[in-house]
Amino acid sequence: MCKKTVILKSHKIDRQQIHSAERPYCCDVCNKTFTVKSNLRKHKHLHSGEDQYCCDVCSKTFTVNSNIRKYEHLRSGKCPYCCDVCNKTFTVKNNLRKHKYLCSGERPFCCDVCSKAFIQMSHMINHRCLDRGLCPDCCDVCNRTFTLKSSLVTHQHIHAGLHPYC
Numbered sequence: 001m002c003k004k005t006v007i008l009k010s011h012k013i014d015r016q017q018i019h020s021a022e023r024p025y026c027c028d029v030c031n032k033t034f035t036v037k038s039n040l041r042k043h044k045h046l047h048s049g050e051d052q053y054c055c056d057v058c059s060k061t062f063t064v065n066s067n068i069r070k071y072e073h074l075r076s077g078k079c080p081y082c083c084d085v086c087n088k089t090f091t092v093k094n095n096l097r098k099h100k101y102l103c104s105g106e107r108p109f110c111c112d113v114c115s116k117a118f119i120q121m122s123h124m125i126n127h128r129c130l131d132r133g134l135c136p137d138c139c140d141v142c143n144r145t146f147t148l149k150s151s152l153v154t155h156q157h158i159h160a161g162l163h164p165y166c
Contacts, residue, residue, distance in 0.1 A: 032150075122151075 023033035079089030107117030113131035
């Protein structure tokens with residue numbers, strides 16, 4: 001189980017839900033589900049049209065504060081997060097965290113069915129669905145599986161040669 005320590009009881013419950021793949025919080029507009037209530041609150045801003053955070057340079061607006069910080073790092077060319085193994089730099093702290101698993105060879109997410117280990121939780125969840133005989137969405141080109149239909153659609157852009165977010 002997760003060795004991360006938390007201060008608040010609600011955060012412990014959130015961590016347990018993340019690791020169980022339970023998604024109890026549902027958007028009443030689009031039915032997208034979330035493991036953590038705060039992620040649902042952030043998501044709801046997309047439907048409300050509220051843009052609370054504005055770039056001082058170009059006036060681009062964002063609904064989530066962390067997104068404007070990432071954007072400002074990209075605009076400035078700053079990469080404040082550095083891998084202490086290979087010195088590769090990142091604009092987003094979470095990308096550095098994932099990269100460190102590659103450098104260290106660590107695979108912290110294990111399938112509870114077959115014990116196969118993964119670098120990312122989403123990869124483990126997809127794999128676990130297969131082990132349990134569930135039918136996640138499957139790419140008809142490469143047979144990669146996804147627990148979310150939206151992830152499959154995004155993935156299929158690769159095979160179609162589309163790069164909508166460049």
